[in-house]
Amino acid sequence: MARDHGFHPVRITRVVQETADARTFVLDAPWPYRAGQFVTFRACGVLRSYSMSSSPDTDGALMTTVKRVPGGLVSNWMIDNLGPGDVVEVTRPAGVFCLRETAAPLVAFCGGSGVTPVLSLVKSALATTRRRVRVLVADRDADAIIFRAQLAELSDRHPERLEVHHHLDVLNDYVSEVQVRNFVNVDRHADFYLCGPAPFMELTERALLAHGAGTDQIFVERFGTASESPAGRAPAEDFGEEPPEEEPREEGTVTVVLAGKRRTVPKHAGETLLQSARRAGLAPPFSCEAGNCATCIAQITDGEAKMRVNNALDDDEVADGLVLTCQGEPVSADITVVYED
Numbered sequence: 001m002a003r004d005h006g007f008h009p010v011r012i013t014r015v016v017q018e019t020a021d022a023r024t025f026v027l028d029a030p031w032p033y034r035a036g037q038f039v040t041f042r043a044c045g046v047l048r049s050y051s052m053s054s055s056p057d058t059d060g061a062l063m064t065t066v067k068r069v070p071g072g073l074v075s076n077w078m079i080d081n082l083g084p085g086d087v088v089e090v091t092r093p094a095g096v097f098c099l100r101e102t103a104a105p106l107v108a109f110c111g112g113s114g115v116t117p118v119l120s121l122v123k124s125a126l127a128t129t130r131r132r133v134r135v136l137v138a139d140r141d142a143d144a145i146i147f148r149a150q151l152a153e154l155s156d157r158h159p160e161r162l163e164v165h166h167h168l169d170v171l172n173d174y175v176s177e178v179q180v181r182n183f184v185n186v187d188r189h190a191d192f193y194l195c196g197p198a199p200f201m202e203l204t205e206r207a208l209l210a211h212g213a214g215t216d217q218i219f220v221e222r223f224g225t226a227s228e229s230p231a232g233r234a235p236a237e238d239f240g241e242e243p244p245e246e247e248p249r250e251e252g253t254v255t256v257v258l259a260g261k262r263r264t265v266p267k268h269a270g271e272t273l274l275q276s277a278r279r280a281g282l283a284p285p286f287s288c289e290a291g292n293c294a295t296c297i298a299q300i301t302d303g304e305a306k307m308r309v310n311n312a313l314d315d316d317e318v319a320d321g322l323v324l325t326c327q328g329e330p331v332s333a334d335i336t337v338v339y340e341d
């Protein structure tokens with residue numbers, strides 16, 4: 001398999017309190033990564049992804065920044081329980097919310113914890129390119145701004161190339177389409193990076209498209225939580241589902257190989273590979289179930305599948321037969337997928 005998606009023990013070397021409800025965890029993880037990527041933690045019996053706020057080009061260590069989600073399981077547990085010296089289980093970095101080779105300006109729109117991968121991209125773009133970088137950072141109020149000092153310091157160091165605009169909802173209500181258009185201004189040929197709450201990203205994307213940006217200029221990272229799916233808090237291990245009685249069968253089979261077990265079930269129309277694997281009585285890894293986090297990745301060794309959404313695998317990985325099983329539906333009669341041990 002092209003990538004290692006197993007979990008590895010990693011020591012936390014430092015914790016930085018960024019705001020009242022956000023902390024940065026500095027990890028002793030010697031892996032290469034690209035700015036804008038994320039790692040997935042196994043904690044509290046579930047899997048959650050967190051983007052790097054560090055840049056491989058400017059920071060010595062890999063850092064993730066976690067913001068509390070009210071009522072959220074893992075974000076609160078990490079912030080309340082993890083400290084220097086603790087060991088966490090983490091995957092190697094993954095994700096495609098990365099810089100591409102271009103001289104075009106980088107214009108980013110981020111909200112709340114969405115600033116995390118954007119900071120990583122900004123640091124790398126400033127350090128490794130001559131591109132102009134402009135960021136609109138939306139937050140509820142001034143106390144909620146994560147990385148305010150870091151962004152201000154970067155602006156001081158790169159006054160000609162970096163512009164950071166802070167938008168505060170308490171002063172100006174939510175960001176509007178007009179504000180997005182005004183911020184873009186003449187930079188219609190920029191690469192646009194979007195990360196924040198779903199309604200914020202929808203509005204921003206709509207405004208950019210209406211302003212003449214092409215879909216190939218817009219890069220999005222969706223933090224879509226597992227709780228948005230019915231399986232939200234299902235444990236990472238030990239997941240089994242009874243087949244729905246009325247599920248329409250199709251000609252063909254789905255074979256799933258996981259942790260030395262090989263199971264074959266008849267194909268059901270409209271069912272994802274992840275659902276088939278659960279129906280087969282297996283407990284495959286998954287997290288966001290929205291095609292964002294790559295936790296459910298597997299290798300197709302026979303047959304073909306089409307993904308409904310793919311925000312995590314690049315073209316080469318898809319060509320190599322990797323699939324996000326939460327989004328992959330078989331298009332061949334028979335298919336075999338193998339999860340990495």
Ligand SMILES: Cc1cc2nc3c(=O)[nH]c(=O)nc-3n(C[C@H](O)[C@H](O)[C@H](O)COP(=O)(O)OP(=O)(O)OC[C@H]3O[C@@H](n4cnc5c(N)ncnc54)[C@H](O)[C@@H]3O)c2cc1C
Nearest residue numbers: 049050051066067071072073074075113116223225227293
């Ligand atoms: C690629 C990617 C990168 C990410 N990067 C970051 C990052 O850099 N920083 C960051 O802070 N986050 C990031 N996230 C989001 C992160 O993975 C988690 O989704 C987030 O921290 C919430 O997880 P949680 O376990 O705390 O909350 P969850 O337990 O998943 O709960 C989320 C919300 O749903 C509600 N809820 C949960 N279960 C139920 C239920 N059964 N019924 C009703 N409501 C329910 C909770 O009350 C809460 O409001 C990223 C996500 C992805 C996919």
